Amino acid sequence: MSGVLRVVDAGQLSAARSQALYHGLAAAMAPGDDPVLAFSRPAEPYVCIGYHRRLEELELDTCARLGLPVLRRQIGGGPVYLDTDQLFFALALPASDAPAGVARIYEELLTPAAAALRSLGIDAALAGGSDIVAAGRKVSGTAGGQIGDGVVVVGNLMFVFPHDVMVSVLALPDAAMRAECLALMREHVAPLPQLREAPLKPVLTAAYARAFALEPRADCLSRRERAAVDGWEARLCDPSWTRGPELPPLPPRRAVKIRDGVWCRERERGELVGAGAR
Amino acid sequence: MVSIAGFELDLSRRYAPVEDLWLTEVSEGVVRIGLDPLGAQSAGDLIAISFAAVGSALTVGETFATIEAAKFVGPLRTPVAGTVAAVNADALRAPATISASPLGVWLVELRDVRPEALGALLYGEPAVRPWFETAVARARNEGVLAE
Numbered sequence: 001m002s003g004v005l006r007v008v009d010a011g012q013l014s015a016a017r018s019q020a021l022y023h024g025l026a027a028a029m030a031p032g033d034d035p036v037l038a039f040s041r042p043a044e045p046y047v048c049i050g051y052h053r054r055l056e057e058l059e060l061d062t063c064a065r066l067g068l069p070v071l072r073r074q075i076g077g078g079p080v081y082l083d084t085d086q087l088f089f090a091l092a093l094p095a096s097d098a099p100a101g102v103a104r105i106y107e108e109l110l111t112p113a114a115a116a117l118r119s120l121g122i123d124a125a126l127a128g129g130s131d132i133v134a135a136g137r138k139v140s141g142t143a144g145g146q147i148g149d150g151v152v153v154v155g156n157l158m159f160v161f162p163h164d165v166m167v168s169v170l171a172l173p174d175a176a177m178r179a180e181c182l183a184l185m186r187e188h189v190a191p192l193p194q195l196r197e198a199p200l201k202p203v204l205t206a207a208y209a210r211a212f213a214l215e216p217r218a219d220c221l222s223r224r225e226r227a228a229v230d231g232w233e234a235r236l237c238d239p240s241w242t243r244g245p246e247l248p249p250l251p252p253r254r255a256v257k258i259r260d261g262v263w264c265r266e267r268e269r270g271e272l273v274g275a276g277a278r
Numbered sequence: 279m280v281s282i283a284g285f286e287l288d289l290s291r292r293y294a295p296v297e298d299l300w301l302t303e304v305s306e307g308v309v310r311i312g313l314d315p316l317g318a319q320s321a322g323d324l325i326a327i328s329f330a331a332v333g334s335a336l337t338v339g340e341t342f343a344t345i346e347a348a349k350f351v352g353p354l355r356t357p358v359a360g361t362v363a364a365v366n367a368d369a370l371r372a373p374a375t376i377s378a379s380p381l382g383v384w385l386v387e388l389r390d391v392r393p394e395a396l397g398a399l400l401y402g403e404p405a406v407r408p409w410f411e412t413a414v415a416r417a418r419n420e421g422v423l424a425e
Binding site: 050051052074075076077099100101102103104105106129130142143144145146245246247248 | 320321322325326327328329344346347348349350351352353370371416417420421422
């Protein structure tokens, strides 16, 4: 490493490109490379599903009716609705320089994002390892992974979040669970309407640079990174990739994670829907 | 089984220190691979695993399985070349068992593994103990493991 934090602001990107960006950055990492902080904002709404999740978790007809592409990512977590009202940030670094252990990776790579939000007056903190919460509500969805020889942790910051659209793309067994899921999501997942993209990026950059004691430097994708992003964009658009790996069948009772510690679970027939979602 | 640095290890198996894997030969040229206890603890509680397709010919360093814990997805890379002969469907259905009993759950079976490839792995207490003690101490020092 040269003591530099490369900062790549990719601007607005297509759905596939906005996912391919961080995949490619991680895949192109080699030992000794500088870490990269990347920003992007999707130019269109879409649905993104974690690597080990099943397409049956989604209402694919609804996604099609709403014109939402469905993309599978090579990092973890569940289905998410992403759109133009969200800023993505991703921190990629060589796996050889990443903290050992998943818990420490999240702690070291997400604490700066929480610190940046605090500097903007939002009482943000890490919760449950990888959620960023403020006033008990999740304000940033995050996930991570090792892709090639790079480790990447990705988060989104929502300026507006249509909870109803998010819930509408989930395959749920009945109207009662859909209503409960929507209520829990409204209660526990919060956009940050007071934030704006332009001031947010330099604050995030400063927080990461300070945390890693690196000098931030605005940069573009290298040729190698661009090729890797191109390759990932093609892969993410391949239907065989979207179908995903072979997985066991869905458990008999549906459960949707709202945020750390809060789940919406399918009730047994006759069971009352109500409090106790935790 | 012996206890080394607080973990139970089976010294009849071979160990790949970089990948934190164990290997055991089930017949000539056929090995089963699993996660060693330190690798399992570092990864956290596994909630999913997927495997390379049976029949895949893997070279050293290629991914034979992909694991997920705490929304983090990472590859498990083979320390020996071989062809995927079988994957453990029980581990696929219940990945938590890998975390709970890493030595008790094999992940993949490779065939066509050359004997000299196995010879390069750690085997026997004089080789395994110092590596594992050092690795655990480092993990504790880095905060990966509780004291």
